[in-house]
Amino acid sequence: MDTVKIQGSERTPEVDFDFGSNVFVLSGESYPEDVTAFFGPIIEKLEAHLEAQSGAEIRFDFELVYFNSSTAKVLMGLFDTLDAAAESGNDVTVTWIYASDDDNIQELGEEFAEDLEHARFVLKEVDPD
Template sequence: MDNIKINATDRSPEVDFDFGRNAFAVRGESYPEDVTAFYGPILENLEAHLTCQKDADIKFNLELIYFNSSTAKVLMGLFETLDEAAENGNDVLIIWTYEKDDDTMEELGEEFAEDLEHAKFEMKALDTG
């Protein structure tokens, strides 16, 4: 599958999907005009790719500074997809990076992670200085 690289805009995050290395990242702010139009295609690609993986090391980096409630819904689905990939015999690690003083983002990370049964989860506090 071709790698996906989308630059960040005012309202949408940078997307960096390296299918060959099984390394995925979403970084920045996320409140796109049309959440489905933005995330639909890239997550379809991701799902298609993950269903073909076996015994793979998969790493997903989420470095979101802010996201709106429609994006939250997408993230919930993403966590389910990644957990399924882990259930199917892959080593899946999700890294949730948040700004150190942002309690809301820290809490949201914990909340999303609560339902993971197979994937590994790490929280990473980013020093904002």
């Protein structure tokens, strides 16, 4: 199984998707010029992969410090996809990591988590850089 690794830039997040071990990480800042062009290929690949999983242990870590509205929409879609994977019999853990001094990111994570019905949600506070 392959992996997708994209280094973070000023406007785009770091992507570390390990399809073999079902561990996925999205971190950094996200306000791409073209949100569809950036997220399209990786989300399509992820959706196809998750649909094919059954009884798998899946971990998705979000460690974002800033994102724009389009990214927020992508994230909401991702949460739906992960929840659907959990509903179809996979053990899915979504971890939302935020800096202890960042109330905004914490609240956004809590709001996104409201849509999760089947996946496990973990809110993890870390020390600011």
